[in-house]
Amino acid sequence: MSSPNPAIACRLEAARAVVHDAACLAMSMRPPPGGPAGKQKAAQDWLTETDGAVEAFIAERMKALFPDDGFQGEEGGVARAGQLRWVVDPIDGTSNYARGRSRWCVSLGLLDGDDPIAGVIEAPALGEVYTALRGHGAFLNGKRIQASPVTDPASAMIEMGWSNRVPKPVFMEKIDAIMDLGAMPRSGGSGALALADVACGRLDGYIEIVINLWDVAAALPLLAEAGARVSPFLRTGGLTGPATILAANPHIADALSKAVSIPLE
Incomplete structure (x- = not known):
């Protein structure tokens, strides 16, 4: 296996750190178990204060680290264009998050043009971090993963x-x-x-x-x-x-x- 592109590998490591800090922020703002906290954008489509705070945090950090890269968020849309483009879902699973449940994550992907080349997904309430770099494997908490062998x-x-x-x-x-x-x-x-x-x-x-x-x-x-x-x-x-x-x-x-x-x- 060839060595990863240093510029992309550097970005993935930086993204891991930024997503981790963003996940910690989300955990600190996490509602207690109970009825949903936040507001509905549409039926069963929830938005919390945390969604905006986490997206703004990631946007600011990635702009400081990689000012020439593009950036797109669920809440803010396409903020910057670029051959390399970060795409963030600040809280995926907001309906779960809004009720104090554990199945939600912070998700940050990197596209090279139209090609998804790297990604980080952290589910802090589950203690899980997924990472992947195209051509160099996919991992859960540092251990390589693969799809199920089920045939039936x-x-x-x-x-x-x-x-x-x-x-x-x-x-x-x-x-x-x-x-x-x-x-x-x-x-x-x-x-x-x-x-x-x-x-x-x-x-x-x-x-x-x-x-x-x-x-x-x-x-x-x-x-x-x-x-x-x-x-x-x-x-x-x-x-x-x-x-x-x-x-x-x-x-x-x-x-x-x-x-x-x-x-x-």
């Missing part, structure tokens, strides 16, 4: 993300298709962590009909390096707006793709 869809665990932007019949059609395969459906409330779960083998697949770049930017290098198969999210509109994603372990990917009518790369 009837033994598979598949998560499907819910969105109020998806008509109920469409959602139920995909859930029915998953269950018709004999797979076990799940829904956990964080797209980035679900994709990371596919990368490390905790899930055999993840589907979301409408999801945004900031939800998946850090996970795409993880999936590629862990050997998962993924739908062409970026080529089907994901760079500029919401699109559909399917990620799966390579052994059940074709069967799942056929069942839910979502093509893979």
Whole structure:
């Protein structure tokens, strides 16, 4: 294996430190367990004070470290253009975070043009940090990860993300298709962590009909390096707006793709 590009490797290490500090900030602002803290942007679409604070913290730190790099955030949009572009979801799983639950993360991905090349996902309440650099592996807490070896869809665990932007019949059609395969459906409330779960083998697949770049930017290098198969999210509109994603372990990917009518790369 060749040595990583020093400039990109340096950026990944810096991103790990920045995301860790941002995760600590989010933990310090974390609501106690109970009814949701924050406000709704739409039905079941939550926004907390922490989302804005964490995004601003990461934006400021990355600008100071790499002033020529582009930056895009869920809350602030594209703040700077650049060949290298950081894409952040300050709190992925805000509905969980707003209730004091543990399944949420800070997600920061790096794109080179249209190519996702590195990512960091930290879930501080779970004590987990995912990192990936294209061509140099995917890791959970420093240990290399790979997609699940499950070959039988009837033994598979598949998560499907819910969105109020998806008509109920469409959602139920995909859930029915998953269950018709004999797979076990799940829904956990964080797209980035679900994709990371596919990368490390905790899930055999993840589907979301409408999801945004900031939800998946850090996970795409993880999936590629862990050997998962993924739908062409970026080529089907994901760079500029919401699109559909399917990620799966390579052994059940074709069967799942056929069942839910979502093509893979």
